[in-house]
Structure formats: C-alpha cells, structure tokens
Amino acid sequence: MTDARSRTASRARQQWMVVVVIATGLVVAITVLVAGAAAGYRLNMTASEPLGIWRIRPLKRPPAVGDLVFICPPETEAFSEARVRGYLRSGVCPTGDAPLIKMVIAIEGQRIEIGADVRIDGLRIPQTTIVPADGKGRPLHGDAGGIVPAGRVFLYSPFVASWDSRYFGSIPASGILGLAEEVVTYAP
Template sequence: MRANIHKPHWNRLHWPFITGLVVATAIGSAWATGWRVNMTPSEPMGIYRMMPLAADTLIRRGDLISFCPRVKLEPFMVHGSCPNGGAPFLKEVIGVPGDMVDVTAAGVTINGRMLPMSRPIAHPKDWPGLTLPVDFGETKLLPEQYWAYGSGLPKYSFDSRNWGVVGRADVLAVQRSSR
C-alpha cells in the first residue's frame, strides 16, 4: 500500500506574497515621500506630510517638526532610527530664536505668556516609579534653537519641558503651519 504523501501547494502563496509585496512597497514609498502617521496624543492623531529640512528652510512658530531629541531612550518611546535608539518625535514649534522661555513648577511661559496645560511632568501616572527630567529655569533661545511642545494634549506630552531646546541639527523634517 502506498503512503498518502501530501505535497506542498506553494502556488497557494502566490497571491498573499504579491499582496504583501504591494503593501510593503506602498508603505515604503509613502515613508520615502514624507508621509508620517502620528498615533500619540501629544499632537492630533493623523497622517502628516513632512518635508525634509533644507539648508535654507526657515522654521517658524506653529510649524510641526520631526526631530531626534537628545535624551536617553525612555520606556514609553518607540524604537527607531534616532541616535538614542528611539523614533523621531513630532511636535509643534512654540518657541523660536530670540524668545524667552521660563519653565517653573506652574508651567511654561514664552515671552511672558503661559502655555495651556504646560505644568512639567516629572512622574507620569501611567509609569509608576519613572522620574522624567525637567528642564526648569529661564532660557533665551539662541539662533537655530527651538522650543518643541506637544500641543495636541500637552498635559501628557514628553517635550522640551523635559529635555530643553531642540537644535536645528536635530530636525529632520517640517510641516508648515496653516496659520
């Protein structure tokens, strides 16, 4: 009696393979042309079109920037391509060169105007035992320095309140403000 041997049906993988290849190509193309998906509440969730930062690009108040912060990788940060091992952040530029920024326990002021819900977060409720750095004090933003702020839901944002200024050299891309 002959054993019933089942031969693999590799042809069944033909369409799933093609579909996967098309999806991967579409995602790669979207990423390469500047499209980003934001799933965090620090900026409104959605799809953003970021433009690479050119040498002559002026970064303005209200622009969104994608950048690599110079902080250690925190447990809530997504792993990615930044030098610290994390993924680039997406934040609003709220302070530009020449602005005076003051961080106190009560919140952040830019040129004397208090930002809404800007009290620094040193001990996030969702991460017991975690202590975040807080950059207290006054800072006058120098040329090529910016203050990044999670304006979508600032009371939960990890931003310049925690690590200080963002240097132009750390900015990867920008989306112009519609304001």
C-alpha cells in the first residue's frame, strides 16, 4: 500500500512540476513579447512580407520612394471592409489594427494609373497585376488612381496575395510609424 501511495504522490508532484514549467514558460514568453513590442519589434505573420521578427526604425525625414515602412491603416471604408474580410490583424494602431509593412512606391505629386497593372508617372511597376477576387473569391476593385495628394503615400508589396494601394489608394503618410527592418525572417 505504501508503494502505491508513494507512486501516486510522485506522479502528482511530476504533474505539478509540468504545470509550473509551462506557466513559467508562458510568463517568460509574454514578458519577451511585451518588452520586444516596447522596443519597436513586431512579429509579422502575413504574406505581404517575409514572416518573422521585424523592427521599427525611426524615420527622421519625409518618406521616400523605396522606403519599406510600418504604417497604421486609416479609418476609411476600404479598411472597414478589410477588417470584416479578415485582411487586418489586431494591433497597436489607433484603429485597433496591426501596422502594415509596405513599400512606398509613390509620394505626393506623382501620377498613378491603374488598369491591368500599375503605372507611376507612365512607368509600369512589375508585379502589380490587379486581381479580380481575393483568395475566397470575393470581388476586388482597383483604385481609381490619379495624382497622389500632399501628405499621402502610395504603397506596394510584391507578394501576389498582398492587399495594398492598388486596391485602397494612397493613405496618409502621418500613419507611418517608421522604417521596417528585418531581424529574423523566413520567406516560404
């Protein structure tokens, strides 16, 4: 009888140790995530850019063509629909969304033409085909194009499934949190 009680007590101690180890691991993981977020690190889990850990670097000048940026989406009809469709993740932006990682491909004063693909000031931009539907078959509509207004940027991602300014148009540059820098990423 004593051996059975001893084995039961030993099993109970082992189970509690497992619970303590898991709880400790969760606390450590949450602490690392919170500290990383406070230091400007973000986890990208969308297909618009490589998956992994990214860092927000301060942008101490106006945005320029070619800048890869973290930007908060504005409160517009297009982004409201994007939330409903599940295109956006929850995050730290004023709208409650996670910042997007996109490349600035046009700034104020540049002319955007959107047809089967995108042209900026007459130059065709590679990998900008407008697709008629998203991955779930819901219709997508290209933006009307035009001149990028003052204080706005036109954004792009070369990934096929990316939802960018081809569809939602230019957005306020004031939403830029900083430059996007890859830390540890994986491109499938």
